[in-house]
Amino acid sequence: MGGPAGRMMAGGERSMDFKGSSKRLLRQLAPDRALLWAMLAGGVLSVAFSAVGPLVLGRATDLIFAGVVGREMTAGTTKAQAIESLRAKGEDGLADMLSTVGFTPGQGIDFSAVGQVLLVALALYIVAGFLALISSRLSIRVINQTVSRMRADVQAKLERLPLSYFDKAKRGEVLSRVTNDIDNISQTLQQTMGQLVNSLLTIVGVLAMMLWISPLLALVALVTVPLSVLVATKVGKRSQPHFVQQWKSTGKLNAHIEEMYTGHALVKVFGRQDESAQEFAEQNEALYEAGFKAQFNSGIMQPLMFFVSNLNYVLVAVVGGLRVASGALSIGDVQAFIQYSRQFSMPLTQVASMANLVQSGVASAERVFELLDAEEQEPDSPSVEHLERPAGQVSMENVSFRYAPEKPLIENLSLSVEPGQTVAIVGPTGAGKTTLVNLLMRFYEVTAGRISLDGVDVAKMSREDLRSVIGMVLQDTWLFGGTIADNIAYGASHAVTREEIEAAARAAHADRFIRTLPEGYDTVLSDDGADGAGVSAGEKQLITIARAFLSDPVILVLDEATSSVDTRTEVLIQKAMARLAHGRTSFVIAHRLSTIRDADVILVMENGSIVEQGTHDALLAARGAYARLYSAQFAEAVVEVD
Template sequence: MTSPTGERAVPRRGPGPSGPAHGPARFMAGQSTEKSLNFRGSSRRLLRMLRPERPLIAATLLLAVASVATTVVGPKILGRATDLVFAGITGRRFPTGRTKAEVVDRLRSTGHGTLADMLNSMDFVPGHGIDFGKVGMVLLIALALFAVAAVLGVVQGRLTTTIVQRSMFRLREQAELKLARLPLSYFDRQPHGEVLSRVTNDIDNLAQTLQQTLSQMLTSLLTIVGVLTMMIVISPLLALIALVTVPVSVLVAGRVGKRAQPQFIRQWATTGRLNGHIEEMYTGHSLVKVFGRQEESLETFREHNDTLYASSFRAQFISGLIQPAMMFIGNLNYVLVAVVGGLRVASGSLSLGDVQAFVQYSRQFTQPITQVASMANLLQSGVASAERVFALLDADEQEPDPQTPVRPEEVRGRVVFENVSFRYNPDTPLIEDLSLSVEPGQTVAIVGPTGAGKTTLVNLLMRFYEVTGGRILLDGVDVAAMTREELRSKTGMVLQDAWLFGGTIAENIAYGKADATDEEVVEAARATYVDRFVRHLPDGYDTVIDDEGGNVSAGEKQLITIARAFLARPTILILDEATSSVDTRTEVLIQRAMNSLRKGRTSFVIAHRLSTIRDADLILVMESGSIVEQGTHDELLKAEGAYARLYQAQFAQAVAEVD
């Protein structure tokens, strides 16, 4: 199967209710929107996204510095307590009345030079035991410092949560506003589940990543700096030994992270495709069952699920290797520090408390490095999600409204197409040099085979797409010179696929007019025969419609959408096969209602049932983007052209169905 451009078309998704692409989508199918992850660029963009929270970030930084400082000082103070305990134990071994110097000299003279060197570095008094008062005071100071660090950490965590959630709030707002500015062509070539995945799953994953890494990353980096400073103060030699393992840790983390990065890209891209398939299957599950496509749908799900499992497993497994590798390197560092530190204590160069503090610092030094390395998988996953959200935010938007918009002096509903040309694909023309003039109050019916350009014509009028040539005038003003809001506020539209949101019937009707009163809602409902079935519902107009409109029939849903359009009292009315889902009797009633409500309004009716447009003022017959015939119903039948052939074919089909 080939696309209109001659290239082989790729199916958008698995089998589902949407079926093959029609209209604009058929020119877009198969285009990929995935981009390779630019980790550095996306990370910088994430940091720029946090700029509005600079005051809170500064406060968080200060709290982190204070918290890390109090935590880092703790081992040094505990080392002092160890020295006091060891000095007391050592002092009790020697008789009272001698000085420290006398004890050390006597040990040297008896050949215990190593022990003498070690005791010479200690502050002990011969004959005195442990000074529990001093030890208790040191422990209280350490406890107070740890308590202050804990309180500062809690406050820092709260501020970090505030920073992240505010940033995600703005990002969701940006995504929502971006969706409103995107052209219809973007949604034609994107599965709905893919778009939803970017706005929901990817932003949630990004929020979780920032929440888990922002505070911890900052604390870990500050801890590395603070601990390294204390290590150098205690023993530059031991600090140098501890630093030997850092390049190895960085090298291992970099190598493993580089291998995990493509897997995270694949993981989130596959998540979007899986969500798209599930969303499509859920909304059209009845059709899937009717046509017996459960197995095919399940097979497509299995393919996406298997791909997601494989990519997620590889991503998590590869990135998960970082932490055990870091722990192994940290244990090697611990062994080196313990051995060399013991030798330094034996030589009297360091006290036992200093070595104990240094061992704790070496653990504290490798732990934040391990934490930073273990956060690499979270960062890889978060930045991959950020890249997908940024791709949405960077998508080409519809052309902006003019800075100095023009509006008709009086909106009467005269519509003129002047040499209009349009193409979805630059190489494939659809509408070429089309001209048409519609007077105010006229009803124009547009008929023709599927793909002839009927819906495209009204989409151009509504500026869902921009013309590639010519112009469209509304009461003498080019619609491109008007704001879209101004243009669409004069237009009411009822589509073939009725759309209702979760709310009451009254709220769905009132959606057509923001300040509608209850009386106006009921009046519109009566005019479109909605009132007939609403009165028989237990809750009447307060009946709540579920998200899919499943508690009302297809015909009743269409009636509600028609009532919504009529309530808006538009100057231009567009009906895209609006009566296709109603029964014959209801269709007759709607036709009568539309005849009265169309008075004074320019109406465009896209119809497949030619019997519904006999009273139209003008009928346009389109084929391949061109108007091949135009006139009234009787005139076109007499011409015995394309319209007559369509009409006779439908009449013959109706007779065959009766037979």
């Protein structure tokens, strides 16, 4: 595919735009900025209360240590006298260390004071936990609302995409982006956003407390930060291309599985199980390789970060011990600082360990953004024209169309169809029969020329208004999961009664077989037919024809609509179509020429041009292209094939 899809990395060799896609993904959160600010406020307060906790606990350690030291000193003396006594004995190091301890000689541990400090610490942690819970709840709400909007955006985008997009894209690949990739984005945000915010806030809060206690120790703790950043950057760049390739391989595998499941009968008929299994194995192996490389490369992040964290712990413990020995810090301060150093390195490790999730989520986001950025069909004209009472007069004036610029298909085609006429379009495969109808319905836009309905250029009508007056029955039936009645009622633009549904079914000669089913009109069909109801391919087609009857269109399009029915049913449908076509303009695309003998006008197309037109009898008498087609079907004539 061209465009954004063509710029995707090939074979995992080139990384995607990680920075740009990350920013765009974060912008998806913007509509919930109020909740985001509330979440951030809750996170800041939670981290603040948690950060004060170790300092308070350090105060409890100091009280206990002071009690232990004071109990060993002679009662009745002062702290200063006790320290001078130690210096007089030559124990200067011990005297320096105890100079920062607030002990009272002869007095043991003040359990009342220790209890009060512990209650304060408990209160701090309870409040911090409650605020973290609120912040987490808000985070979950923001994420789910964001993902819900993304799904809605994708659904709306799919409705705006031209038919040409789906002609080029594999259905399984599109489904993978809509389902797997969006689910992966949701999972990534759920597992990382709240934790990432909390980790970053913790780094800031803990760093502030470390600087408060000892700027020197804080500098020691920061020595390992550049090493952590270097590790995270190197590993991230190494693993990101593999995450991109992992999700590309997932899309390809899903496309293959969807195709093989949809056509499983043909796979078995033609004995292609081994080839299908081989292709599955190859794509599955490619997905395994990409997934293994992505997870392995990102997985080494955490062990490396733990190693850096332990280096930090050793440095802080050594320097902190020296500071206590010199009397510059108390034991409680060092204890608190060691806790802070752990709290400082742990968020760095968490952020680094989330790199694989973030990279995987951003890779999926890029695939979804590619879909959202795909070129859309041209919007309706600003000055939309409406038909008050459409009659069904269709005119094509010098219409030209080509799927590819270098390959013309239809050139300077002109046609005029009066209201109520039945126009049959015949010709060899690839002549442009279905394309002609697709242009009428604006599934594609004409390259040149003009198509009008009742004198109004269809390009100046809204697609919704245009298609609301056209009923279409395709060769491939489409039924959704629901009852037969629901499937028939799908063709109506307003609420319909059961009587109207049954009347449409009778007109399409579907009523008889429907009533033979165990649940009748309430028989539940799956999206590809029937769940044990015994509905044949021809009967499914009758249901879709009944749907077209109920829509009561001004223009009726039948694209090989009777190809799946037997000869007797075909005759019945022909009679029903004659009744339905009365007063309506009908376009019938057919290979079976027996279905279009009674058409008012028969158009014979070859290579995008109308080479003959007229009635059945007149065209047979002309002994031209139509006569050759007719002879090939009914006289078993030898046809020369180029």
